[in-house]
Amino acid sequence: MDAYLELTPRLAELSQLGSVMGILNWDQEVVMPKGAVSARGGQMATLTSLYHQRATDPRLGALLAECQSQEKNLDAWQKANVREAKRTYDRLVKIPADLEIALAELEVRGHEVWVQARLGANFKKFQPILDEYLSLLKQRAQAIDAHQHPYDVLIEDYEPGMNIKKIEALFLPLKDFLIPFLNQLLSRKNSKLTKVPGGPVAQSVQKELGLLILQQMGFDFERGRLDTSVHPFCGGAGPSDVRITTRYQDDHFVSALMGVIHEGGHALYEQGRNEKFYGQPVSEAVSMGLHESQSLLWEKQVGQGVNFWEFLSPKLKTLIPHALKGAEVKDLYHFVNQVKPSLIRVDADEVTYPFHIMIRFEIERDLLGGKILVKELSEIFNQKMQNYLGITPPNDREGVLQDVHWSGGTFGYFPSYTLGAMYAAQFFATAKKQIPNLLTEISKGNLKILRQWLKEKIHQQGSLYLADELCIQVTGEALNSKYFMNYLSEKYS
Amino acid sequence: MDAYLELTPRLAELSQLGSVMGILNWDQEVVMPKGAVSARGGQMATLTSLYHQRATDPRLGALLAECQSQEKNLDAWQKANVREAKRTYDRLVKIPADLEIALAELEVRGHEVWVQARLGANFKKFQPILDEYLSLLKQRAQAIDAHQHPYDVLIEDYEPGMNIKKIEALFLPLKDFLIPFLNQLLSRKNSKLTKVPGGPVAQSVQKELGLLILQQMGFDFERGRLDTSVHPFCGGAGPSDVRITTRYQDDHFVSALMGVIHEGGHALYEQGRNEKFYGQPVSEAVSMGLHESQSLLWEKQVGQGVNFWEFLSPKLKTLIPHALKGAEVKDLYHFVNQVKPSLIRVDADEVTYPFHIMIRFEIERDLLGGKILVKELSEIFNQKMQNYLGITPPNDREGVLQDVHWSGGTFGYFPSYTLGAMYAAQFFATAKKQIPNLLTEISKGNLKILRQWLKEKIHQQGSLYLADELCIQVTGEALNSKYFMNYLSEKYS
Numbered sequence: 001m002d003a004y005l006e007l008t009p010r011l012a013e014l015s016q017l018g019s020v021m022g023i024l025n026w027d028q029e030v031v032m033p034k035g036a037v038s039a040r041g042g043q044m045a046t047l048t049s050l051y052h053q054r055a056t057d058p059r060l061g062a063l064l065a066e067c068q069s070q071e072k073n074l075d076a077w078q079k080a081n082v083r084e085a086k087r088t089y090d091r092l093v094k095i096p097a098d099l100e101i102a103l104a105e106l107e108v109r110g111h112e113v114w115v116q117a118r119l120g121a122n123f124k125k126f127q128p129i130l131d132e133y134l135s136l137l138k139q140r141a142q143a144i145d146a147h148q149h150p151y152d153v154l155i156e157d158y159e160p161g162m163n164i165k166k167i168e169a170l171f172l173p174l175k176d177f178l179i180p181f182l183n184q185l186l187s188r189k190n191s192k193l194t195k196v197p198g199g200p201v202a203q204s205v206q207k208e209l210g211l212l213i214l215q216q217m218g219f220d221f222e223r224g225r226l227d228t229s230v231h232p233f234c235g236g237a238g239p240s241d242v243r244i245t246t247r248y249q250d251d252h253f254v255s256a257l258m259g260v261i262h263e264g265g266h267a268l269y270e271q272g273r274n275e276k277f278y279g280q281p282v283s284e285a286v287s288m289g290l291h292e293s294q295s296l297l298w299e300k301q302v303g304q305g306v307n308f309w310e311f312l313s314p315k316l317k318t319l320i321p322h323a324l325k326g327a328e329v330k331d332l333y334h335f336v337n338q339v340k341p342s343l344i345r346v347d348a349d350e351v352t353y354p355f356h357i358m359i360r361f362e363i364e365r366d367l368l369g370g371k372i373l374v375k376e377l378s379e380i381f382n383q384k385m386q387n388y389l390g391i392t393p394p395n396d397r398e399g400v401l402q403d404v405h406w407s408g409g410t411f412g413y414f415p416s417y418t419l420g421a422m423y424a425a426q427f428f429a430t431a432k433k434q435i436p437n438l439l440t441e442i443s444k445g446n447l448k449i450l451r452q453w454l455k456e457k458i459h460q461q462g463s464l465y466l467a468d469e470l471c472i473q474v475t476g477e478a479l480n481s482k483y484f485m486n487y488l489s490e491k492y493s
Numbered sequence: 494m495d496a497y498l499e500l501t502p503r504l505a506e507l508s509q510l511g512s513v514m515g516i517l518n519w520d521q522e523v524v525m526p527k528g529a530v531s532a533r534g535g536q537m538a539t540l541t542s543l544y545h546q547r548a549t550d551p552r553l554g555a556l557l558a559e560c561q562s563q564e565k566n567l568d569a570w571q572k573a574n575v576r577e578a579k580r581t582y583d584r585l586v587k588i589p590a591d592l593e594i595a596l597a598e599l600e601v602r603g604h605e606v607w608v609q610a611r612l613g614a615n616f617k618k619f620q621p622i623l624d625e626y627l628s629l630l631k632q633r634a635q636a637i638d639a640h641q642h643p644y645d646v647l648i649e650d651y652e653p654g655m656n657i658k659k660i661e662a663l664f665l666p667l668k669d670f671l672i673p674f675l676n677q678l679l680s681r682k683n684s685k686l687t688k689v690p691g692g693p694v695a696q697s698v699q700k701e702l703g704l705l706i707l708q709q710m711g712f713d714f715e716r717g718r719l720d721t722s723v724h725p726f727c728g729g730a731g732p733s734d735v736r737i738t739t740r741y742q743d744d745h746f747v748s749a750l751m752g753v754i755h756e757g758g759h760a761l762y763e764q765g766r767n768e769k770f771y772g773q774p775v776s777e778a779v780s781m782g783l784h785e786s787q788s789l790l791w792e793k794q795v796g797q798g799v800n801f802w803e804f805l806s807p808k809l810k811t812l813i814p815h816a817l818k819g820a821e822v823k824d825l826y827h828f829v830n831q832v833k834p835s836l837i838r839v840d841a842d843e844v845t846y847p848f849h850i851m852i853r854f855e856i857e858r859d860l861l862g863g864k865i866l867v868k869e870l871s872e873i874f875n876q877k878m879q880n881y882l883g884i885t886p887p888n889d890r891e892g893v894l895q896d897v898h899w900s901g902g903t904f905g906y907f908p909s910y911t912l913g914a915m916y917a918a919q920f921f922a923t924a925k926k927q928i929p930n931l932l933t934e935i936s937k938g939n940l941k942i943l944r945q946w947l948k949e950k951i952h953q954q955g956s957l958y959l960a961d962e963l964c965i966q967v968t969g970e971a972l973n974s975k976y977f978m979n980y981l982s983e984k985y986s
Binding site: 012013016017019020023024027031032033034035036038039040042043046047050220221222223224225237238239240241278279 | 505506509510512513516517520524525526527528529531532533535536539540543713714715716717718730731732733734771772
């Protein structure tokens with residue numbers, strides 16, 4: 001089919017431009033000299049504008065329409081490829097160019113103002129930025145689909161097929177479970193260890209440990225790297241060039257290690273994508289929640305599991321004997337899985353983490369629904385922290401200003417974290433059923449067996465199925481919170 | 494003037510795309526995982542094609558023509574900016590797209606075949622590639638200007654305003670001087686040191702030394718980096734992001750150091766460009782020879798000068814005491830300036846180096862002039878080596894296949910190296926006249942005084958003047974070989 005043959009090089013070109021921006025992002029976070037910030041901004045703006053021109057080219061729209069009208073000539077992969085490309089195209093062309101430019105401009109300014117406001121723990125300073133975002137994002141949602149709740153439209157950017165109603169249906173039972181569960185856990189006495197035992201661990205040793213575990217997980221160093229950056233991330237330029245980063249604290253080697261395993265989970269997804277469709281949308285993850293499921297599965301289900309620590313223990317004794325001084329591996333395992341309400345989302349344990357997400361989800365939903373106002377946000381945030389977690393942030397820096405997301409206009413992403421945790425539990429429960437002796441294999445460090453299963457069942461599938469369908473394909477059930485609740489119950493009871 | 498106001502953002506966009514490619518090149522040479530080679534090829538091809546589309550956009554041509562027709566409204570810098578942009582545009586639009594594609598394709602294939610041919614020291618294998626290049630390059634030259642010698646057209650890519658006749662006029666007196674001069678030097682006994690004294694020097698210590706010298710030269714680390722790569726280069730993304738590389742040999746710290754100083758010279762040019770015109774062609778070097786003059790001035794005139802070694806000696810004694818074991822600084826200075834005919838151009842000393850260039854210049858001129866054939870090249874190369882340097886390469890790997898240039902279709906670049914050496918000598922002679930006690934200052938490590946002079950006189954001037962004019966502006970004379978010959982005479986007599 002001629003239209004499809006003309007379509008795929010255009011999609012590959014967009015993917016290549018995306019990869020180039022991926023390298024520039026990595027470069028900026030990892031190696032770029034400080035003085036290049038402003039020039040880099042110009043380079044990215046130029047690339048973004050060229051990308052946008054190509055991505056909204058009417059010829060691309062015509063080809064997509066033609067492909068869809070002759071769908072019967074395409075196989076399932078090709079159909080899914082057209083579906084994904086068309087969804088992106090249809091959204092993009094609806095957004096007026098001046099609105100996109102205004103949002104891009106606000107992103108730069110918003111980030112700067114947020115940094116300053118956060119430093120001074122002064123939400124008032126950031127308030128006007130949020131007001132501007134709300135106005136622009138509502139216009140954006142309106143342009144894409146005037147009939148939907150604007151927050152539903154934004155959520156679609158990250159979780160196609162999701163919406164407020166579905167998320168509420170998933171979060172509600174979890175909330176009902178977690179509130180008494182947390183109280184019950186808090187009434188027990190905590191792990192004896194409140195900080196990592198032993199002396200400091202040099203960054204080079206921590207890196208060696210990270211590389212070892214990545215190797216064990218099946219990370220391919222011919223097609224990827226591990227580096228250091230202020231904010232850990234998984235980026236790069238697609239399946240053959242997957243770059244993850246972590247950050248090191250001398251007195252907390254577990255933090256960097258868990259970071260490496262988390263980003264390693266994202267990396268395995270990327271490296272495991274279907275080679276036949278590299279550069280085509282269908283080879284990419286169908287949602288952010290699904291991508292996050294891979295990092296959380298590796299970090300929480302595997303990396304913070306007791307079997308993994310059985311494998312890790314002799315390695316630790318060799319690599320960093322002093323870090324285990326006076327502590328049994330069992331103690332370290334309990335330390336890693338300590339549950340305690342805390343102020344900062346990114347540092348939260350897996351039991352209290354969903355509350356941080358629910359707070360942000362409710363705030364975003366009500367802001368975009370016009371039920372609350374930006375100027376009330378500091379107070380509302382603190383009130384919700386008190387209601388859900390029983391603690392009140394002492395200031396805005398540790399409260400409403402803590403996350404970078406809103407400073408970049410990212411509204412609708414937060415739910416993906418907890419959706420990811422649910423997917424992770426559901427996938428891992430299935431893996432345990434399908435892979436003989438999975439936990440015993442993990443105790444032996446045989447992690448590649450799990451990697452292979454994930455690759456076949458999830459990474460290779462890309463966007464062939466929508467997220468709902470994929471979940472049913474893999475686990476036999478639609479996504480639900482049962483597996484995540486069972487997992488927490490079993491682990492912490 | 495409206496046309497000029499519309500022109501400059503277009504030129505800035507091209508510069509930004511060029512900067513992006515600069516980062517991708519650096520990335521590929523320094524950090525990219527091996528498995529990403531093919532994907533990176535695709536990314537570069539996409540960028541190159543977008544660049545070409547924008548650079549040959551008829552609207553750009555119309556704006557340039559309009560600016561030139563209303564030149565009276567522009568100041569000298571703006572005029573020069575239009576002149577440079579128009580020269581590039583006029584050349585680009587004349588070249589048929591399919592010819593450009595054929596050359597780009599041959600570049601990839603040619604490099605691969607060259608690597609194999611070189612490994613096997615087998616010129617015959619590379620011969621068909623060279624034949625293809627000659628045919629395509631002649632077509633390219635014909636398309637640009639059918640009335641000129643095709644080699645003259647190619648030289649213009651690197652040295653606007655230069656041609657065979659002018660280069661011959663510059664090279665001839667140099668050749669007449671160098672032949673007896675070299676014989677005279679060879680009849681004297683050589684430096685006592687034939688290898689670097691002392692034990693191996695760790696890469697980290699060599700890097701520390703390099704950083705120290707760069708600092709001393711005035712390299713701005715807020716706007717640049719030093720890294721390691723197989724082939725040293727100066728790249729990056731323009732004045733605010735200048736990245737140089739070197740390579741380290743444990744048993745030859747002087748080699749990496751001189752490499753750092755050489756690339757540092759290029760880097761100072763880039764960092765010293767006129768900020769008012771960043772992103773515009775007029776802020777760039779007017780020729781490759783002028784850029785090379787900066788690296789050679791720092792490497793040869795300064796770094797291999799006796800005054801610099803006076804400054805370096807106490808530093809060396811502190812940083813790498815064992816490397817000076819049994820050797821006086823004077824011995825090291827003589828070792829660094831050893832003259833001896835040798836097979837490999839990139840390892841040649843400054844006295845024999847011009848012969849390597851003359852050999853390549855004559856071969857390129859005669860190939861494109863149709864006076865010699867590709868199949869005769871191995872023999873001709875060896876014959877010329879014997880004639881000029883009194884040595885015959887034992888095989889093609891150390892002979893005609895040694896340089897990467899022809900494998901990428903780069904014909905016409907070689908003369909820039911020796912033009913650069915001549916400019917360097919002429920500039921440095923002027924600097925000595927104009928900067929009080931320059932040599933004494935160098936002995937004290939006060940190198941920034943020279944950097945400042947170069948910045949004002951050369952780096953800041955960009956392409957405001959053509960190369961000829963700039964040389965007269967700076968030195969009061971057109972480029973000539975007299976200063977280079979005087980410099981060699983004084984230094985080695």
